[in-house]
Amino acid sequence: MSIYKKLHTIQQSVRGFSKDKKGHGYEYVSGEKVLSHVRSKMDELGVLLKQEVLSIENERMDYRTGVGTQYEKPKSEILSKVSMRFTWVDVETGEKDENLFGANGQNDWDKGVGSALTYGERYFILKFFHIPTDQDDIDNPDRKPAPTDQDDKKAKKVTVSEAIKMISDASSTEELVKIYNENGHLHKSKDFTDILTKRKLELKQTT
Secondary structure, X not given: OOHHHHHHHHHHHOOOOOOOEEEOOEEEOOHHHHHHHHHHHHHHHOEEEEEEEEEEEEEEEEEEEOOOOOOXXXXXXXXXXXXXXXEEEEOOOOOEEXXXXXXXXXXXXXXXXXXXXXXXXXXXXXHHOOOOOHHHOOOOOOOOOOOOHHHHHHHOOOOHHHHHXXXXXXXXXXXXXXXXXXXXXXXXXXXXXXXXXXXXHHHHHHO
């Protein structure tokens, strides 16, 4: 069996993977899930995948987190642009199939390249075997972030009664500041501001 027939056999064994991971607001197919399936078929058919780094370009990215809040601070990361070559090898015949691929990874100073390599391996296999990835596909212009806990909180606004209970349960002025900042829709409520001021005075008297 030629290497291309073996690769086709692997592709035939692939079915649509369901997304099982979430990161940076996006759902995606985990590398573990893709590779565990493909590798079992590779072992069965005697096929290896060799990953080589051809070039690395690093760029410092400076930005600020928590913009507009009291937690605003500067942050720096490294954007690594990596060019790679993936080579399928038939262990029985030595037949090869070479493919060029590129990937970017942005992370802490010592993790950018690792992120790019991990991302590159996962998406090379996804693209090579035409594994459908739907919303997590970087090439899909309609992809949308997966809902986060913060999104859920924004969708469901706290009522005055709920806010008053939160204020009553607060044990520090820091908690009161957080409650105030997270509930801008209640700033015009006299009940909300009155109980907030009262609780703030109570906490100051106990410290």
